[in-house]
Amino acid sequence: xxxxxxxxxWTPNAYYCFDVNHNEMLQIExxxxxxxxxxxxxxxxxxxxxxxxxxxxxxxxxAEESVVKEIKHPITDxxxxxxxxxxxxxxxxxxxxxxxxxxxxxxxxxxxDKQRTHSKKHMNxxxxxxxxxxxWEHSIDSSSVDIGxxxxxxxxxxxxxxxxxxxxxxxxxGKKLTFSMTTNGTLLTEEMIPxxxxxxxxxxxxxxxxxxxxxxxxxxxxxxxxxDAVMGKLKMVRRVDSEYAHELQISMxxxxxxxxxxxxxxxxxxxxxxxxxxxxxxxxxEYDDKQAGSSEEYxxxxxxxxxxxxxxxxxxxDKKKISPIMVAPVIADMERRLETAQGxxxxxxxxxxxxxxxxxxxxxxxxDGTLLPCERVSETSKTCYIGSLEKGxxxxxVSEFLNVSRITAxxxxxxxxxxxxxxxxxxxxxxxxxxxxxxxxxxxxxxxSYAASKMMLSLLFQEIxxxxxxxxxxxxxxxx
Numbered sequence: 397x398x399x400x401x402x403x404x405x406w407t408p409n410a411y412y413c414f415d416v417n418h419n420e421m422l423q424i425e426x427x428x429x430x431x432x433x434x435x436x437x438x439x440x441x442x443x444x445x446x447x448x449x450x451x452x453x454x455x456x457x458x459a460e461e462s463v464v465k466e467i468k469h470p471i472t473d474x475x476x477x478x479x480x481x482x483x484x485x486x487x488x489x490x491x492x493x494x495x496x497x498x499x500x501x502x503x504x505x506x507x508x509d510k511q512r513t514h515s516k517k518h519m520n521x522x523x524x525x526x527x528x529x530x531x532w533e534h535s536i537d538s539s540s541v542d543i544g545x546x547x548x549x550x551x552x553x554x555x556x557x558x559x560x561x562x563x564x565x566x567x568x569x570g571k572k573l574t575f576s577m578t579t580n581g582t583l584l585t586e587e588m589i590p591x592x593x594x595x596x597x598x599x600x601x602x603x604x605x606x607x608x609x610x611x612x613x614x615x616x617x618x619x620x621x622x623x624d625a626v627m628g629k630l631k632m633v634r635r636v637d638s639e640y641a642h643e644l645q646i647s648m649x650x651x652x653x654x655x656x657x658x659x660x661x662x663x664x665x666x667x668x669x670x671x672x673x674x675x676x677x678x679x680x681x682e683y684d685d686k687q688a689g690s691s692e693e694y695x696x697x698x699x700x701x702x703x704x705x706x707x708x709x710x711x712x713x714d715k716k717k718i719s720p721i722m723v724a725p726v727i728a729d730m731e732r733r734l735e736t737a738q739g740x741x742x743x744x745x746x747x748x749x750x751x752x753x754x755x756x757x758x759x760x761x762x763x764d765g766t767l768l769p770c771e772r773v774s775e776t777s778k779t780c781y782i783g784s785l786e787k788g789x790x791x792x793x794v795s796e797f798l799n800v801s802r803i804t805a806x807x808x809x810x811x812x813x814x815x816x817x818x819x820x821x822x823x824x825x826x827x828x829x830x831x832x833x834x835x836x837x838x839x840x841x842x843x844x845s846y847a848a849s850k851m852m853l854s855l856l857f858q859e860i861x862x863x864x865x866x867x868x869x870x871x872x873x874x875x876x
């Protein structure tokens with residue numbers, strides 16, 4: 397036989413074949429596994445085809461080609477409806493100014509020159525009102541919407557934020573409306589807390605670990621570390637309103653060149669951070685054409701903490717004994733692990749799973765009214781422009797961004813992780829005003845690693861009740 401369109405996996409307990417077209421994991425015999433392995437290596441003629449392989453082929457499995465003939469996202473023909481009536485979130489860039497000068501920031505003058513730079517530009521009320529009206533006009537069929545405030549440092553524009561909140565609450569009366577803000581926290585005052593709580597404004601405060609790590613990168617505009625100032629504000633919020641303080645969330649950017657235990661230490665020792673939700677991410681160097689380095693010690697400590705978090709999820713150890721950094725990613729992994737069993741098969745007209753619907757889930761509006769798919773893409777690259785408040789959304793550009801995999805169509809059609817791709821248009825933005833195939837391909841290995849890890853996790857929890865039931869006493873779907 398030729399090369400089957402499959403991916404092989406094995407564990408200490410069993411052998412598996414992932415049939416890509418069917419998006420189905422099959423447990424197979426050892427003999428079949430090694431036969432298929434040889435087939436993938438072009439050596440199938442060296443051994444007799446096992447009966448099990450013949451049976452699978454007769455049942456429609458182990459095809460040698462992808463069934464996908466055309467790359468087209470299923471929402472492509474319905475973009476006008478989704479973007480015209482079902483928007484869910486608007487993020488307002490109320491300012492490009494900030495009282496910090498974080499060294500890894502997307503606005504940094506030292507790096508990320510392809511993405512954004514600091515400036516004194518700020519959003520005026522006319523633009524903000526147009527943006528809120530735009531959301532209202534394009535969310536008729538949405539039962540709830542969220543308006544986010546983003547910078548720079550958004551609290552530099554508190555009065556504008558107040559105007560937006562009060563206007564929005566009147567405009568969206570009868571619809572569930574929430575507000576969110578990403579802030580460094582240092583401009584918070586005691587007088588702000590009752591207002592923020594009254595209007596349900598959820599704060600995500602940035603902090604990157606203990607003082608010695610945080611202050612390496614997160615510094616004030618005039619120089620000097622920011623850790624003490626941020627911790628002082630967290631303490632203040634807890635003193636003014638402990639209930640609101642417990643609803644705060646922490647955004648952490650991890651540099652894997654640091655020691656994971658050291659990064660994690662702050663969330664264990666600092667009382668102000670106790671029980672707060674932590675959203676952690678690796679420092680973003682994509683627009684610098686770099687990847688964050690990772691020490692071997694960081695990697696194994698991270699994996700050990702992830703293992704403990706899995707045990708906590710299963711109810712085997714107390715949640716208080718695990719790293720707060722690992723709670724969110726492990727819960728997300730566990731919730732998504734069933735996708736390998738529930739996802740649909742591949743179709744003749746299909747698209748990899750990476751892109752969201754640009755602008756529908758988290759439309760980003762810059763200080764001057766330019767519209768981008770979200771706040772994570774480049775503001776200076778026209779590749780990412782999908783419209784403006786003045787001219788509206790350019791559905792052709794949105795479709796191009798949504799169907800980014802068309803630029804690598806032949807590769808994608810033959811990719812075993814088609815259903816588990818995480819790549820969006822940002823990964824193909826080289827700053828030249830167009831989506832670039834070669835740039836996108838640079839991230840494919842990450843997708844393959846992610847997909848394989850996800851499938852191995854799914855197999856682990858599939859095998860536990862079969863092979864380790866007595867030892868594990870698994871509690872399905874619960875947290876510790």
